[in-house]
Amino acid sequence: MDGNTITKPHDRMATALAPRMDAVNTLIRRRMASEHAPRIPEVTAHLVEAGGKRLRPMLTLAAASIFGYEGEDDVRLAATVEFIHTATLLHDDVVDESAQRRGRPTANLLWDNKSSVLVGDYLFARSFQLMVETGSLRVLDILCNASATIAEGEVLQMTAATDLGTDEAVYLQVVRGKTAALFAAATEVGGVISGADEKQVEALRNYGDALGIAFQIVDDLLDYQGDSAATGKNVGDDFRERKLTLPVIKAVAQATPEERAFWERTIEKGRQEEGDLDHALQLMEKYGTLDATRADALEWASRAKKALELVPAHEVRDMLHDLADYVVARLN
């Protein structure tokens, strides 16, 4: 495989779904407007136009297209998941006190925390209006549950991040909240509106869930072994921000008393000194936790692909399959 000639799977998907994606972008622009409060489109445009990959709305369009969906609800729901995603980004940046996202200053920095909180609330409300327009109670149920899981995961992450008692089960819960819940809902609703049968709907949901988990594990892994020029982040940001992610959780689980004291000081108490990041990386190396984390990501990608076996053959299904590979290929 030659990376220069093989197009990335999400780019191929963007091409295959281009007319629907254009409709999604038009709807997003129309609905993020506000007759009364001009601050709203200023803030949302900054985020929505920032050139994100629109991965979540594409998942909804992709799932619906596999089943030959011909209505308009795929576009509504794709816009819905993008609004939910954008709202959580706005609130995350307030919570994390972030100054940059995708290499641009965050809304909380350009305007203020108030704007980010309130415009996020507005986008949440707009997303609910959009999903109500589908008239499908089942879709509403799926997306409301996803929203609750997202919020719950965010709160859990806040309290669990610096707690050495956080184990892999809690980590998975957090990852489902921050990433996989919306991926899973995005693919599931695409199947529901298309009249896919129950097994296929479940398969789409399982695909989104596994893809989201693989995606987030890779993100957390790249924080320790990524090329900062490619990721746009510095190696060890999570360590400095005292975030317990999988490579560290695995190292803490096997720590000697002395090593545990190191993790307590650096993560729980946050008293970090020069050389601590190197020592942390040595401990991860010692227990092979970066490799083990990589193996976990590959396992979730493999589950995502396996789930697709229950979905009918279709060129877009093949793209979803390749997307699962691509998400972990970022590790090479």
Add this chain to the structure above:
Amino acid sequence: MDGNTITKPHDRMATALAPRMDAVNTLIRRRMASEHAPRIPEVTAHLVEAGGKRLRPMLTLAAASIFGYEGEDDVRLAATVEFIHTATLLHDDVVDESAQRRGRPTANLLWDNKSSVLVGDYLFARSFQLMVETGSLRVLDILCNASATIAEGEVLQMTAATDLGTDEAVYLQVVRGKTAALFAAATEVGGVISGADEKQVEALRNYGDALGIAFQIVDDLLDYQGDSAATGKNVGDDFRERKLTLPVIKAVAQATPEERAFWERTIEKGRQEEGDLDHALQLMEKYGTLDATRADALEWASRAKKALELVPAHEVRDMLHDLADYVVARLN
């Protein structure tokens, strides 16, 4: 009328609706729990148990009871509106950097802004789950629109508050967002689930809208002429926080160039000096804006009562009628 023997209308309503209100409180406690994130019930309990008057859920129960509603959706929707209200309080206190609410420290002070933002999001999601359980798309539509109006009103308030160009129309828009939209939705959905006819549903909505506006105007008026022992706020808080409310908007509209310069300095630029509040009060006195604002509040209360004429005779209807009087009676 002797205030010692006449029970307050919302207390009479609380008594008349006690069994349903108990069910609402049980449901609220059950749904604000979180299996995975213990921080959530800590924060929500602090607010939900804080002894608010539960006015909004009572409006939904009241509207449904007038039409003899016998299902369970009144309780679900009453809990829904209380969750939406609680979520907005959590976010408001972050936005306003408030330290106290109802005489107790706010959640953002007891925990942190992060908890308030994320737990607020959780309550929004929970409120949508609850309303979806009613299975009524019409109810969902009403409450989603209310949520969008609330968020839009909050953003508008943020940008309009210190802008001397803010006129009475913008003020009304803000007031509808921060207070009346949820009051109106609360009474409207009570009518919808009870099968009230269209005119009656509209009357209930108009009642909630007018009651909410009267309620907020009175709140803003009490800031300038209230008894701080009774209101728990200091006279002039809004002035010090540079919030353009109706008494000031009316004074700005009639200001001489010199007076306008005073409002520009104190409200727009926020450069306040000793004696400024007294001078502001003198200007409001000069143009009679406190009396004019009081007249507006009475007018909205009167519209609320008038709307009830289309609603069938019922002891609870009479309590809603008295509630409109009571809301403005706080001015005496």
